[in-house]
Amino acid sequence: MKSIETTFEKELKDEIALLPIVELKANSVVLMENSYVKEIPILLEGIIKVRKTDESGKEIILYQIYPGESCILSITACLNDKQCNAEAYVEKTSKLVMIPANKVKLWMEKYSSWKQYVYNHYYERFDELLGLIDAIAFKHVDLRLLNKLKEHQLKQGNEIEITHQILAKEIGTAREVISRLLKQLEKENFIILERGIIKIIRTL
Amino acid sequence: MKSIETTFEKELKDEIALLPIVELKANSVVLMENSYVKEIPILLEGIIKVRKTDESGKEIILYQIYPGESCILSITACLNDKQCNAEAYVEKTSKLVMIPANKVKLWMEKYSSWKQYVYNHYYERFDELLGLIDAIAFKHVDLRLLNKLKEHQLKQGNEIEITHQILAKEIGTAREVISRLLKQLEKENFIILERGIIKIIRTL
DNA sequence: TTGACATGGTGACGTACGTCACGATCATTA
DNA sequence: TAATGATCGTGACGTACGTCACCATGTCAA
Structure with a gap:
């Protein structure tokens, strides 16, 4: 708008x-x-x-x-x-x-x-x-997480400042679920996790 | 309205x-x-x-x-x-x-x-x-089904004319799930099932 | 410096529910 | 009357994901 x-x-x-x-x-x-x-x-x-x-x-x-x-x-x-x-x-x-x-x-x-x-x-x-x-x-939670990350990327760039907890609430699930999925994405070299920060290093 | x-x-x-x-x-x-x-x-x-x-x-x-x-x-x-x-x-x-x-x-x-x-x-x-x-x-599907039945009851009375398939689509799940839950409700004497009809015989 | 919180990693476990695969009835039309 | 399609019942199975229970850090204020 x-x-x-x-x-x-x-x-x-x-x-x-x-x-x-x-x-x-x-x-x-x-x-x-x-x-x-x-x-x-x-x-x-x-x-x-x-x-x-x-x-x-x-x-x-x-x-x-x-x-x-x-x-x-x-x-x-x-x-x-x-x-x-x-x-x-x-x-x-x-x-x-x-x-x-x-x-x-x-x-x-x-x-x-x-x-x-x-x-x-x-x-x-x-x-x-x-x-x-x-x-x-x-949609499954993993896909929704990907979309949410892309959404944040559009607004904040490749270094997203957000906690797992807030992401979980945005999506409507539990923190542990998000933490696990993010860890998975890190293992697959899409992102790097830091406290309060998610760095995107490959196209999601 | x-x-x-x-x-x-x-x-x-x-x-x-x-x-x-x-x-x-x-x-x-x-x-x-x-x-x-x-x-x-x-x-x-x-x-x-x-x-x-x-x-x-x-x-x-x-x-x-x-x-x-x-x-x-x-x-x-x-x-x-x-x-x-x-x-x-x-x-x-x-x-x-x-x-x-x-x-x-x-x-x-x-x-x-x-x-x-x-x-x-x-x-x-x-x-x-x-x-x-x-x-x-x-909400879990069982609760949503109950609410949906009540909703239909308000509009059609205790004898609801509807198929399991349509109910499933209204709720957004699979027909089998609805059939099973309805059967359960029948066993618990809340409803009687007939082809295309659900009769409510006890307050849901 | 020392708690007190906030954040996040991870294993274990249960279960709601989606899916496949049948068969059994009923209803409608050829 | 046979055949075709709609409706429904039910077992078996897999799995996504919610929950609990910890522990390990980092951060900030007292």
Whole structure:
């Protein structure tokens, strides 16, 4: 998706410029499950992850929000005056603009660029969720790990900074499983493992 | 969700009344994966299922569309001029109104009841998809089968007309697995199995 | 320096469930 | 009436992967 600068028309950017910028520390919860939504975040810096947690504490990452993007689940809850059905938290310290819920509705009428922004989010997130369903329904964990590694490679390059634990949660499995599979990939000379770092040395 | 009668304002109902009604036979594909969307269906009678199919032919039902409802994936594709990323087909012979894609966009501005209808679909379908992810990520097949049976019970009563094969596809597993689990439930006196029918005789 | 955590490596074990391979019935059509 | 296809039952088998139980490091704060 595009940056706020190029996406929105001038008057909308002016309105947004008037809104407060919030800085959140790592692991802060942006949006709680089953709560009503009063503000919609647009992410300026950092990463937000949206997760679903099981009663037993197992969790899976539904999708990630990058700078310039917003949280479609919040927007949906807001447009319908309903609760939200997943949890969003910031992975690294992040900066966000918080938009009051009532503006979100207003802007849908007032600014066609906002409307298009929301429509686009619906498309992209649906696509991601369908991809996730496809993955967990049909793909084995080893393949999903490979895809996840490639995904991180696209964003971080060949030296990926991540722990096995976080990878496991992104994929929705146990840490030991990931550790074992990664070790396997290391033996096959695809990657080199270091504490908190995965170096990719051959095309996955 | 509600019926078209009560949901829409008069002028919109009048517009819809002018559109052709199509009757589709069982297993017709309403909407193909990766195709551009020219018409949005509103279902009048019957059932539409939206599915994702694996290369190997395995499939899972994403959600079902009942009378009065529409297909949010079509709408999303349409609002973004993009292809659709799943396949919809009719389960039983069904009647639908087909709305030209350009009207869908127009109506978002013109009729607030239509806008609300679409917003509501987004909320409901997201909720269902998140529920599905939760289920396939965390729940075992036996539990998912129980839930699916309850779901059918709500719609059809205690005598559910369905084959093991279809149940398997709805859940995304193999027929044998479902047959075995159902047999187990029969042994435990929860259900009675007949060809094409599952009778529920005790609270699941 | 010394705990206290966070990270990760690895063996052992159980099991849910996917797959193959049959056969037995029922239903529909030629 | 024979034949063909849909539906269902069931045994056998393999295996991916979740879980438990440790231990070995590295890191950071007190």
